[in-house]
Amino acid sequence: MAEITAALVGKLREMTGAGLMDCKKALGESKGDIDAAVDYLRKKGAASAAKKASREAKEGLIVQSIQPGARAGVLVEVNCETDFVARNENFRAFCDDVAHRLLENPKVDLEPLRTAQITKIGENILISRFHRMEVTGNGMIAAYIHTGAKVGVLVEVNCGKEATVSNDDFKQLVKDITLQIAAGHPFVVSREAVNPTMLAKEREIAAEQVKGKPPQAIAKIVEGKLEKFYQGYCLLDQGFVKRNSEVTVKEHMGSIAKQLGDEISIRGFVRFQVGEAAA
Numbered sequence: 001m002a003e004i005t006a007a008l009v010g011k012l013r014e015m016t017g018a019g020l021m022d023c024k025k026a027l028g029e030s031k032g033d034i035d036a037a038v039d040y041l042r043k044k045g046a047a048s049a050a051k052k053a054s055r056e057a058k059e060g061l062i063v064q065s066i067q068p069g070a071r072a073g074v075l076v077e078v079n080c081e082t083d084f085v086a087r088n089e090n091f092r093a094f095c096d097d098v099a100h101r102l103l104e105n106p107k108v109d110l111e112p113l114r115t116a117q118i119t120k121i122g123e124n125i126l127i128s129r130f131h132r133m134e135v136t137g138n139g140m141i142a143a144y145i146h147t148g149a150k151v152g153v154l155v156e157v158n159c160g161k162e163a164t165v166s167n168d169d170f171k172q173l174v175k176d177i178t179l180q181i182a183a184g185h186p187f188v189v190s191r192e193a194v195n196p197t198m199l200a201k202e203r204e205i206a207a208e209q210v211k212g213k214p215p216q217a218i219a220k221i222v223e224g225k226l227e228k229f230y231q232g233y234c235l236l237d238q239g240f241v242k243r244n245s246e247v248t249v250k251e252h253m254g255s256i257a258k259q260l261g262d263e264i265s266i267r268g269f270v271r272f273q274v275g276e277a278a279a
Contacts, residue, residue: 004032016041019111059086060128062152062272064143065099070165073141074103075154076130077272081123086149091121098127106132131270138162139267140171144178153181155269164262173256173264176242177235180249181271186235189266194233202229235266 004027012023012034018041030036060079067073078095085091094117101108110127118125131154133141139158146152157174164170180186188194206225210218230237239245240252247255257264 004028008032008034012037012041058275059083060126060274061086061092061095061149062145062274063092063095063099063149064145064152064154065096065103066141066143067103070135070140070142072103072132072134073143073154074099074106074130074132075143075152075270075272076102077128077152077274079126079128079274080121085121085123088121091117091125092149094125099130102130102132106130129272131272133268136267138165140165140174142174142178144175144182146182150274151182152272153178153269155181156267158265158267159257159260160263161260164260164264167260169256170260170264173253176240176252177249177266177269180238180241181235181269183241184232184235184238185271186238186269187233189234189268190236191230191234194230199226202226235269 004024008027009020009023012018012027013020015034016023016038018026022041023037026037026040027034029040058079059082060077062075062077064073064075076095076099078098080086080091094113098110098113101110101113114125114127133154133156135141135156135158137158138161139156141154141156143155144153155174155178157170157177159165159170203222203226206222207218209225210221213221231239236248236250236253238249240247240249243252253264253266
C-alpha cells in the first residue's frame with residue numbers, strides 16, 4: 001500500500017479536479033493506487049463533474065423565491081451549457097430548490113447539490129450569483145420572472161403604515177414596479193444614487209458634443225442631455241411603461257401614495273439577465 005501523502009492527494013486533485021476530501025477518501029479506498037483512485041472518483045461522479053467544470057456555462061435560468069408574508073426574497077442565476085438543459089424540467093426543479101435553500105439560509109453549502117446535478121444532467125452547472133433582500137420597516141419584497149426565465153427582478157417597496165401592505169392598490173403598484181424594472185432596465189433607484197464619477201463623465205461627454213456653441217447654450221444643452229440620461233438610468237425618472245410613459249414612475253408612485261394616505265418608497269432592486277454576470 002502506497003503512503004497517502006499530501007503530494008499524492010494533490011496529484012489526484014490535479015488529475016481529476018475533485019475535492020480534497022473526495023481525493024483522500026478515494027486514495028484510502030484504493031490503498032494509495034492513484035489509477036484506481038481515479039476510477040473510484042469517476043464511478044462516484046466526482047471526477048466527471050470536475051472535468052465538465054472547464055466547459056463554459058452560458059445558458060441558464062433566473063429563479064426567485066419569496067417568503068410567505070413577502071418579508072424576504074431571493075433572486076438567483078443558475079447557468080448551464082445549453083438551452084436544451086435550461087428547458088429541462090429537472091434542471092428547473094433544481095434551480096427552484098437552490099432558490100428556496102438560499103432564501104432560508106444564504107450561507108448554505110450548495111456544492112454537494114450542484115455536483116450531484118452535474119452528474120445527473122451531464123453538463124457543467126454554475127450557481128453564478130444571488131441577491132437576497134429583507135424588508136426594513138413596513139413594506140414587501142416582490143419578484144418577477146419574465147417569460148423564458150432569462151430576466152428576473154427583485155425589489156423592496158416600503159410604506160409608512162402597516163395596513164398599506166395588505167392594500168390591493170399597493171400590491172398592484174409593487175407588481176407594476178417589478179414589470180417596469182424588467183422592461184426599462186434601470187440601474188439605480190434615483191438620481192441621488194448615481195455615481196458622481198459616472199455623472200461627471202456624462203457631463204463631460206455632453207459638453208464635448210456641443211463644443212463651440214455659446215457658453216449659455218452649452219449649459220442648457222448639457223442639462224438637457226443629463227435629464228435624458230436620468231430618464232434611462234434612474235428608475236424613478238423613467239416614464240411609467242403601463243401608462244405609456246405619460247407620467248414618471250415617481251409621479252405614479254406619488255399618486256398611489258396620496259390615494260392611500262401614506263408614504264411609499266423603493267429601497268432597492270436588482271435585475272438579473274442570464275449571462276450578463278460573466279460578460
